[in-house]
Amino acid sequence: MTHARFDELERLDPDPTADADGARSALVEGAYRRHWDEICRYVRRAFGAGPPEPEDVAQATFARFAAVDNPLAIDNPRAFLFRTAHNLAVDGRRKRGRGEAVLADPAVVEIEGFDFSPEDVLVTREELDRLNASLADLTPNQRDALLMHRLDDLSFAEIGRRLGVSQTTATRLVQRASLHCLRKMQRVRP
Numbered sequence: 336m337t338h339a340r341f342d343e344l345e346r347l348d349p350d351p352t353a354d355a356d357g358a359r360s361a362l363v364e365g366a367y368r369r370h371w372d373e374i375c376r377y378v379r380r381a382f383g384a385g386p387p388e389p390e391d392v393a394q395a396t397f398a399r400f401a402a403v404d405n406p407l408a409i410d411n412p413r414a415f416l417f418r419t420a421h422n423l424a425v426d427g428r429r430k431r432g433r434g435e436a437v438l439a440d441p442a443v444v445e446i447e448g449f450d451f452s453p454e455d456v457l458v459t460r461e462e463l464d465r466l467n468a469s470l471a472d473l474t475p476n477q478r479d480a481l482l483m484h485r486l487d488d489l490s491f492a493e494i495g496r497r498l499g500v501s502q503t504t505a506t507r508l509v510q511r512a513s514l515h516c517l518r519k520m521q522r523v524r525p
Contacts, residue, residue: 363401366412371397374420387427396420429488462520469519473512480505481512 371393378389396419400406409415470478476498483489483497495505 359406362406362412363397366400366416367397370413370416374416377417378420378424381421382424382428387424392420392424392427395423399423426487465520466516469516472519473515476500477508477512477515480508481516484509 374393374396375389378387378392382389382392396416399419400412400416403409406412470481473481480494480498483494484491489497491505491509492502494509495502498505498508500508
């Protein structure tokens with residue numbers, strides 16, 4: 336069966352007697368059955384056997400598809416799935432590269448054999464408590480923008496797109512959140 340035929344099947348109008356959730360579930364389940372193997376093969380061919388493993392990328396792809404507000408409104412579900420799988424695989428490779436760079440740092444390797452004293456553990460816990468408190472003080476958009484920027488390494492444009500704000504607003508959210516956290520994290524000097 337050709338890809339065009341798959342797309343035709345996915346675009347069929349749901350049974351008018353079925354509720355929207357039923358149609359949504361049927362679309363996601365049908366796409367899963369039709370495209371799972373195809374997406375795994377694509378990821379394996381384009382990015383290798385892993386990491387990220389093709390099956391993990393495919394699973395995350397379908398989780399994203401299932402989380403879309405209205406998957407029935409997507410004109411080409413197959414294209415959406417392939418683009419999502421591609422983006423997830425690229426993100427996974429990027430994160431893996433950052434992790435390898437950290438492990439290659441001689442300072443990190445030396446710390447692995449270090450025996451932390453109880454005082455070191457206490458100080459680290461206090462710092463984590465301050466960080467958690469500073470994150471809790473942020474607005475949801477500030478916290479999300481900061482985490483997307485610092486942990487996911489997303490651009491301000493992408494953060495703005497995901498939050499539904501302009502790039503300038505996304506930049507301001509990250510700057511304000513960073514400044515707030517820095518102030519909270521500064522140690523009180525005796």
